[in-house]
Amino acid sequence: xxxxxxxxxxxxxxxxxxxxxxxxxxxxxxxxxxxxxxxxxxxxxxxxxxxxxxxxxxxxxxxxxxxxxxxxxxxxxxxxxxxxxxxxxxxxxxxxxxxxxxxxxxxxxxxxxxxxxxxxxxxxxxxxxxxxxxxxxxxxxxxxxxxxxxxxxxxxxxxxxxxxxxxxxxxxxxxxxxxxxxxxxxxxxxxxxxxxxxxxxxxxxxxxxxxxxxxxxxxxxxxxxxxxxxxxxxxxxxxxxxxxxxxxxxxxxxxxxxxxxxxxxxxxxxxxxxxxxxxxxxxxxxxxxxxxxxxxxxxxxxxxxxxxxxxxxxxxxxxxxxxxxxxxxxxxxxxxxxxxxxxxxxxxxxxxxxxxxxxxxxxxxxxxxxxxxxxxxxxxxxxxxxxxxxxxxxxxxxxxxxxxxxxxxxxxxxxxxxxxxxxxxxxxxxxxxxxxxxxxxxxxxxxxxxxxxxxxxxxxxxxxxxxxxxxxxxxxxxxxxxxxxxxxxxxxxxxxxxxxxxxxxxxxxxxxxxxxxxxxxxxxxxxxxxxxxxxxxxxxxxxxxxxxxxxx
Amino acid sequence: xxxxxxxxxxxxxxxxxxxxxxxxxxxxxxxxxxxxxxxxxxxxxxxxxxxxxxxxxxxxxxxxxxxxxxxxxxxxxxxxxxxxxxxxxxxxxxxxxxxxxxxxxxxxxxxxxxxxxxxxxxxxxxxxxxxxxxxxxxxxxxxxxxxxxxxxxxxxxxxxxxxxxxxxxxxxxxxxxxxxxxxxxxxxxxxxxxxxxxxxxxxxxxxxxxxxxxxxxxxxxxxxxxxxxxxxxxxxxxxxxxxxxxxxxxxxxxxxxxxxxxxxxxxxxxxxxxxxxxx
Numbered sequence: 030x031x032x033x034x035x036x037x038x039x040x041x042x043x044x045x046x047x048x049x050x051x052x053x054x055x056x057x058x059x060x061x062x063x064x065x066x067x068x069x070x071x072x073x074x075x076x077x078x079x080x081x082x083x084x085x086x087x088x089x090x091x092x093x094x095x096x097x098x099x100x101x102x103x104x105x106x107x108x109x110x111x112x113x114x115x116x117x118x119x120x121x122x123x124x125x126x127x128x129x130x131x132x133x134x135x136x137x138x139x140x141x142x143x144x145x146x147x148x149x150x151x152x153x154x155x156x157x158x159x160x161x162x163x164x165x166x167x168x169x170x171x172x173x174x175x176x177x178x179x180x181x182x183x184x185x186x187x188x189x190x191x192x193x194x195x196x197x198x199x200x201x202x203x204x205x206x207x208x209x210x211x212x213x214x215x216x217x218x219x220x221x222x223x224x225x226x227x228x229x230x231x232x233x234x235x236x237x238x239x240x241x242x243x244x245x246x247x248x249x250x251x252x253x254x255x256x257x258x259x260x261x262x263x264x265x266x267x268x269x270x271x272x273x274x275x276x277x278x279x280x281x282x283x284x285x286x287x288x289x290x291x292x293x294x295x296x297x298x299x300x301x302x303x304x305x306x307x308x309x310x311x312x313x314x315x316x317x318x319x320x321x322x323x324x325x326x327x328x329x330x331x332x333x334x335x336x337x338x339x340x341x342x343x344x345x346x347x348x349x350x351x352x353x354x355x356x357x358x359x360x361x362x363x364x365x366x367x368x369x370x371x372x373x374x375x376x377x378x379x380x381x382x383x384x385x386x387x388x389x390x391x392x393x394x395x396x397x398x399x400x401x402x403x404x405x406x407x408x409x410x411x412x413x414x415x416x417x418x419x420x421x422x423x424x425x426x427x428x429x430x431x432x433x434x435x436x437x438x439x440x441x442x443x444x445x446x447x448x449x450x451x452x453x454x455x456x457x458x459x460x461x462x463x464x465x466x467x468x469x470x471x472x473x474x475x476x477x478x479x480x481x482x483x484x485x486x487x488x489x490x491x492x493x494x495x496x497x498x499x500x501x502x503x504x505x506x507x508x509x510x511x512x513x514x515x516x517x518x519x520x521x522x523x524x525x526x527x528x529x530x531x532x533x534x535x536x537x538x539x540x541x542x543x544x545x546x547x548x549x550x551x552x553x554x555x556x557x558x559x560x561x562x563x564x565x566x567x568x569x570x571x572x573x574x575x576x577x578x579x580x581x
Numbered sequence: 582x583x584x585x586x587x588x589x590x591x592x593x594x595x596x597x598x599x600x601x602x603x604x605x606x607x608x609x610x611x612x613x614x615x616x617x618x619x620x621x622x623x624x625x626x627x628x629x630x631x632x633x634x635x636x637x638x639x640x641x642x643x644x645x646x647x648x649x650x651x652x653x654x655x656x657x658x659x660x661x662x663x664x665x666x667x668x669x670x671x672x673x674x675x676x677x678x679x680x681x682x683x684x685x686x687x688x689x690x691x692x693x694x695x696x697x698x699x700x701x702x703x704x705x706x707x708x709x710x711x712x713x714x715x716x717x718x719x720x721x722x723x724x725x726x727x728x729x730x731x732x733x734x735x736x737x738x739x740x741x742x743x744x745x746x747x748x749x750x751x752x753x754x755x756x757x758x759x760x761x762x763x764x765x766x767x768x769x770x771x772x773x774x775x776x777x778x779x780x781x782x783x784x785x786x787x788x789x790x791x792x793x794x795x796x797x798x799x800x801x802x803x804x805x806x807x808x809x810x811x812x813x814x815x816x817x818x819x820x821x822x823x824x825x826x827x828x829x830x831x832x833x834x835x836x837x838x839x840x841x842x843x844x845x846x847x848x849x850x851x852x853x854x855x856x857x858x859x860x
Contacts (some may be wrong), residue, residue: 395754395756402750409748409751410749410766410770411748413765421752422755422757425755470751471754
């Protein structure tokens with residue numbers, strides 16, 4: 030048994046610099062990873078899960094250090110090891126992959142060379158050039174990328190997010206590590222890509238008998254990949270056990286809450302919301318092609334982002350537009366917001382030709398259509414107080430400042446923040462709180478249509494659930510029609526009356542939420558449904574009956 | 582406030598600030614320290630430093646070198662600051678319009694900017710001063726009109742970056758007019774690198790002014806460091822002090838401004854500032 034033990038973290042505490050809101054990032058954490066096993070470390074942001082993994086390789090931010098405890102890797106305590114030993118371990122016996130592969134790769138070097146470098150750092154004796162090149166191609170092929178010789182010569186920006194993550198994994202595999210630390214490696218990816226990467230990690234782990242410490246906030250992913258689960262909260266372990274034990278019979282209340290927060294685990298609102306009437310907004314024949322010039326003598330690169338898209342939205346209706354990145358769903362949302370002008374097509378809004386409006390008329394019409402963006406950190410001006418950010422909208426339409434500010438405070442209270450939040454700056458709030466602020470800002474103008482562009486995708490699942498619930502309440506209160514853009518079918522199922530599935534700029538399928546889930550007609554929709562993480566443990570929306578249909 | 586505190590803790594920035602403060606104090610106190618006109622002959626010519634009560638000696642016409650340096654500081658700082666303000670104004674307006682509206686407007690604006698950048702700045706400045714005539718205003722106009730292109734390009738780049746950001750798009754969706762979006766959201770977030778580049782432009786402006794005066798193209802009524810070096814260059818081997826002290830004045834002022842600029846860069850740049858805070 031102890032032969033099998035690869036990594037054991039014993040009573041680890043990591044101290045934060047004095048003056049923070051807590052003294053320790055991680056307190057008295059103990060966990061083990063055995064050979065040939067995937068352990069998932071689960072928790073919300075701030076739970077200390079990343080710090081624990083980074084402490085193993087001593088990749089902690091400055092001023093943050095291991096205060097007490099031991100980290101045993103293959104029997105030796107590496108918490109006390111010197112820097113040379115650590116350098117030998119990093120990328121050698123222990124490798125790590127990160128959430129954002131684009132920032133973890135050197136943008137100016139070909140990916141093949143970067144993998145070769147990872148080999149050179151550790152392989153002794155240094156392999157010959159030919160052997161190295163062969164090994165690079167072998168690694169690229171092993172992570173399931175097509176045409177390894179062409180790919181080895183590409184630069185990171187020429188690859189998709191999924192391809193980059195595969196390259197990161199190839200680099201991590203370069204020296205046959207015994208332990209892989211994976212820090213939210215699929216959080217930034219689409220569901221379909223996520224599924225493929227999870228399968229790849231699982232496959233590589235089984236082939237090599239690696240131990241994997243996999244960090245995630247999503248219990249759906251845990252269900253798909255883990256052998257054992259460690260749940261963390263506020264720097265402490267609250268529960269650990271085998272995946273079946275933890276997921277099927279969670280003991281801790283916090284674990285229960287996290288599992289309940291996974292979208293799609295709650296029964297979808299089967300009751301029809303009684304949406305009838307003429308469409309409020311209808312788009313016809315929308316087309317948008319992006320043209321990128323590539324120098325004088327090369328033909329311009331053309332990407333058809335939206336092709337002949339027709340879409341309608343009735344009053345009070347919520348339509349989810351679902352697709353992977355690059356499917357054109359965000360472009361569609363921005364065309365409807367008039368942030369991007371389409372090449373062709375019409376948008377009829379409330380009986381007006383919305384695309385024909387200019388200048389003053391356009392500004393007058395804008396207030397009826399508002400947007401909530403994906404990234405709550407980018408969507409708020411860092412130099413503007415929250416209250417002002419919300420009040421500026423009504424003030425631009427002539428509301429007196431005092432009235433607008435009173436309104437802003439009322440809205441902040443409505444979205445679940447204290448009204449004192451109005452006088453503070455965005456950086457003082459968490460991601461979920463910021464998204465609430467963004468919602469308040471959009472609603473301050475009393476719109477009739479709300480476009481939510483991946484509004485919950487950047488948030489932890491538990492926060493996601495709260496924001497979705499808030500949006501569902503607000504749409505009833507304010508009679509909002511909502512265009513909900515997402516890559517996650519689970520989220521779409523929670524809130525949408527109707528689902529529109531997009532791929533390569535075209536709508537491939539649309540219909541009532543229930544019918545799309547029960548009997549998807551298009552192969553791509555079925556692939557999307559199939560990629561939903563955690564299907565092994567959670568039945569999809571609509572209960573067991575539809576789950577069996579989806580599996581069939 | 583945080584920025585100010587961080588700057589106060591920045592060692593080289595503070596050194597620069599102290600030197601610069603000394604130069605400003607010297608310029609301000611010039612009439613009190615040297616009540617006589619710096620053009621007046623107050624002693625024998627060619628006196629070396631520390632003779633006849635002249636700290637830095639006299640020049641070939643018996644004028645006080647120390648008085649020249651003190652009055653020269655006023656001219657250098659005035660021209661440096663005013664011409665930089667002009668350059669920042671032109672650069673920011675052109676860069677902002679190009680960056681915000683993009684496409685065709687950007688194309689036209691940037692071709693004009695490139696036109697100015699292809700002509701060597703100093704030669705254009707000489708050309709302008711010789712055409713317009715050597716007066717304080719014309720020197721400022723000349724220096725201002727050769728210093729704005731880098732600022733315009735910087736502002737444009739910042740605006741292009743910020744224009745696509747979601748908080749700017751959110752402000753557009755809120756119905757705020759373009760002018761308000763630019764002034765309230767884009768400019769405040771773009772201002773840090775503009776301030777840094779602007780502070781360094783002051784140093785370049787002082788250097789151009791000195792070079793113009795050296796060639797005898799400065800305002801003939803104003804004492805200037807460049808003029809002092811230019812006038813005494815023929816007697817450099819007999820009377821080193823006439824050109825060395827004004828040279829040191831230029832060196833120290835430029836060094837001080839560069840140190841302050843670097844300090845501002847480190848404190849205003851959020852990524853570096855954060856590193857300094859955690860370290």
